[in-house]
Amino acid sequence: MTITTLFQHILTGISLGGAYALIAIGYTMVYGILRLINFAHGDIFMMAGYFMIFSMATLPWQIAIPLVCILTVALGVAVERAAYKPLRSAPRMSIMISAIGASYLIQNLATYLFTALPKAYPEIPFLKKILHIGSISSSLVTFITPVLTILLVLALMFLIHHTKVGMAMRAVSKDFETAQLMGIKLNNTISYTFVIGSLLAAIGSILYFTDRMSVTPFSGTLPGLKCFIAAVLGGIGNIPGAMVGGFIIGICETFLVAFGYSTFSDAFTFILLIIILLFRPTGLFGEKMTDKV
Amino acid sequence: MSKIRKSIYTAILAVIIIALMFFLEANKFRFGMAYTVIQKGLILSVVAVSMNLVTGFTGLFSLGQAGFMAIGAYVTAIFLIPADGMAEVYYISGVNPSIMSFKYWLESGPAWVQSMYPILALILGGLVAAVFAAIIGFPVLRLKSDYLAIATLGFSEIVRAIISSPQLDTITNGSYGLKKIPGFDSLFETFAIMAVCVLLMVLLLRSTYGRAFRAIREDEVAAEAMGINLSRHKQMSFIIGSFFSAVSGGMLAMFMRSIDSKTFSVSLTYDILLIVVIGGIGSVTGSVIASLLVTASKEWWLRFFDAPLYIGNFQVPLFRTGFRMVIFSVILLLVVLFYQRGIMGKNEFSWDRLSLRVRKLLGGRKRGAKNAR
Numbered sequence: 001m002t003i004t005t006l007f008q009h010i011l012t013g014i015s016l017g018g019a020y021a022l023i024a025i026g027y028t029m030v031y032g033i034l035r036l037i038n039f040a041h042g043d044i045f046m047m048a049g050y051f052m053i054f055s056m057a058t059l060p061w062q063i064a065i066p067l068v069c070i071l072t073v074a075l076g077v078a079v080e081r082a083a084y085k086p087l088r089s090a091p092r093m094s095i096m097i098s099a100i101g102a103s104y105l106i107q108n109l110a111t112y113l114f115t116a117l118p119k120a121y122p123e124i125p126f127l128k129k130i131l132h133i134g135s136i137s138s139s140l141v142t143f144i145t146p147v148l149t150i151l152l153v154l155a156l157m158f159l160i161h162h163t164k165v166g167m168a169m170r171a172v173s174k175d176f177e178t179a180q181l182m183g184i185k186l187n188n189t190i191s192y193t194f195v196i197g198s199l200l201a202a203i204g205s206i207l208y209f210t211d212r213m214s215v216t217p218f219s220g221t222l223p224g225l226k227c228f229i230a231a232v233l234g235g236i237g238n239i240p241g242a243m244v245g246g247f248i249i250g251i252c253e254t255f256l257v258a259f260g261y262s263t264f265s266d267a268f269t270f271i272l273l274i275i276i277l278l279f280r281p282t283g284l285f286g287e288k289m290t291d292k293v
Numbered sequence: 294m295s296k297i298r299k300s301i302y303t304a305i306l307a308v309i310i311i312a313l314m315f316f317l318e319a320n321k322f323r324f325g326m327a328y329t330v331i332q333k334g335l336i337l338s339v340v341a342v343s344m345n346l347v348t349g350f351t352g353l354f355s356l357g358q359a360g361f362m363a364i365g366a367y368v369t370a371i372f373l374i375p376a377d378g379m380a381e382v383y384y385i386s387g388v389n390p391s392i393m394s395f396k397y398w399l400e401s402g403p404a405w406v407q408s409m410y411p412i413l414a415l416i417l418g419g420l421v422a423a424v425f426a427a428i429i430g431f432p433v434l435r436l437k438s439d440y441l442a443i444a445t446l447g448f449s450e451i452v453r454a455i456i457s458s459p460q461l462d463t464i465t466n467g468s469y470g471l472k473k474i475p476g477f478d479s480l481f482e483t484f485a486i487m488a489v490c491v492l493l494m495v496l497l498l499r500s501t502y503g504r505a506f507r508a509i510r511e512d513e514v515a516a517e518a519m520g521i522n523l524s525r526h527k528q529m530s531f532i533i534g535s536f537f538s539a540v541s542g543g544m545l546a547m548f549m550r551s552i553d554s555k556t557f558s559v560s561l562t563y564d565i566l567l568i569v570v571i572g573g574i575g576s577v578t579g580s581v582i583a584s585l586l587v588t589a590s591k592e593w594w595l596r597f598f599d600a601p602l603y604i605g606n607f608q609v610p611l612f613r614t615g616f617r618m619v620i621f622s623v624i625l626l627l628v629v630l631f632y633q634r635g636i637m638g639k640n641e642f643s644w645d646r647l648s649l650r651v652r653k654l655l656g657g658r659k660r661g662a663k664n665a666r
Contacts, residue, residue, distance in 0.1 A: 090633070097566065098629045100563060108621070111615045115615075225450070263460070264454070264455075270451055277432075277444070
């Protein structure tokens with residue numbers, strides 16, 4: 001492997017990792033607040049791909065991208081309202097089954113509406129422009145993704161640490177009931193979390209699918225699971241951690257594919273999950289959690 | 294209700310079931326749909342009960358069923374495909390020579406042993422899956438609820454990826470799948486295997502081990518304080534559940550006659566979860582009833598959702614391919630949201646409960662009639 005191909009792979013990996021990081025943040029925020037794996041998150045990400053296909057069919061990309069973001073956010077909040085809100089005080093297993101039900105419903109709905117055949121993802125001309133830096137050449141999206149990811153994470157960190165909404169989120173994630181007693185509107189705060197998570201998933205989906213050309217109703221499942229693992233790797237509930245986890249998984253996956261083990265790249269991610277959970281259950285940057293009896 | 298009366302009812306029910314099977318067996322072609330649906334429902338009920346054993350009775354939210362079913366299905370299929378059909382099945386990359394010599398060795402066995410091969414194949418598939426369950430159970434079962442779900446879901450996807458990987462082409466035929474799997478001789482065979490599997494699981498649940506499982510489900514700390522070895526019992530429940538999932542997978546392979554890795558995707562696990570939830574989490578009879586009901590409505594009664602529907606000349610717009618599955622996922626969500634106990638809740642079927650229900654229903658109707666007057 002020459003230096004050039006090495007750099008090329010690293011760049012591809014970082015770009016993939018950036019998209020993963022954006023999705024992983026959605027998982028980590030929801031888990032941080034509701035202690036729930038939002039199984040439907042990967043499918044919301046997949047629906048964002050379909051939204052893009054249909055809005056780009058008639059609209060220019062400048063309008064299509066904001067529209068996709070709005071639609072995805074609406075879907076994310078709708079899932080929260082319909083499937084999670086009625087079960088706030090139900091046993092954990094019911095909430096998980098409800099989350100799986102929501103994911104199953106979105107997948108089947110997508111199969112019903114758009115058929116199971118892959119649909120071509122529209123090209124956004126300026127993102128596809130080929131850039132040459134030294135001997136490395138890649139499309140603009142590959143360069144933009146990591147930069148955009150880091151900027152978004154910085155913005156999100158600002159939101160969480162320096163605004164009222166962010167403070168409410170932190171309070172709710174620490175203690176549900178006390179936060180409510182302090183006058184924080186629980187449902188609104190949870191909805192904001194889903195708004196942010198879905199918005200990032202929409203952006204992530206644009207960056208992810210631009211490199212992959214097609215969407216199917218099942219193209220959200222595996223990235224979804226991987227991004228959850230990225231969130232666990234970074235320490236669940238920790239936003240910069242989720243970003244780092246996303247980058248690590250993206251780079252590892254790209255290298256496994258480059259060495260010809262593409263079938264095992266998925267397996268690798270899950271083995272990674274088991275190893276993390278066994279040896280460092282709080283992830284790389286997670287706080288120590290104590291189990292209450 | 295008196296004991297004698299109950300056993301009379303049970304005997305009548307058994308006679309009806311046997312008569313129904315005789316009837317279907319004799320009129321296999323006229324009632325083809327009912328025949329296939331009942332057969333598939335019986336097969337799925339084995340895996341549904343096994344999922345209930347792990348999830349409903351022991352409280353381990355495991356989503357690895359499809360992976361264990363895939364292991365069982367592939368082992369059973371490779372065991373059972375006739376030796377002279379192998380070359381045709383593996384026409385792309387050839388058969389692994391050691392498998393081939395194993396198959397010739399199998400076919401040299403005496404005839405009465407050969408007639409047992411389907412059963413042996415199912416048990417072997419179950420044992421292989423149980424070994425896998427023991428290996429992954431050791432690290433995975435230490436995880437808490439949702440982490441366990443994700444890890445087992447991941448395991449099932451790994452199994453699928455490995456089965457379809459080109460490196461295993463000569464064993465699993467990669468992404469082309471296996472065909473020419475010999476099927477069941479009759480509905481009785483399916484029913485007998487299913488009945489034995491479910492009976493074994495019921496006996497397990499009634500034993501001290503089963504009580505320990507339930508204690509773990511209710512409160513892990515309390516169970517441990519009472520001297521139940523948590524990791525050993527969890528491991529045991531997981532391994533036994535995987536064994537029966539794999540048996541059911543093998544039966545599914547025999548039922549479908551041809552399988553590929555796509556059959557055992559995550560959505561299969563979700564389908565089984567749907568059955569368990571509708572039947573009632575923690576009820577064996579609920580799972581059996583629900584798997585028959587769900588399979589029948591999915592493959593038969595609700596088929597019309599997928600076909601275009603005309604009222605007069607007007608085509609109802611929603612009805613086309615895929616609508617059925619949308620309805621099913623909505624049902625799953627509605628059951629979880631509004632009717633969490635499912636058909637049976639945590640109860641088992643009993644004549645007392647049924648007669649109480651019937652009496653209530655009749656009484657309610659009488660009162661309703663009075664009011665209407």
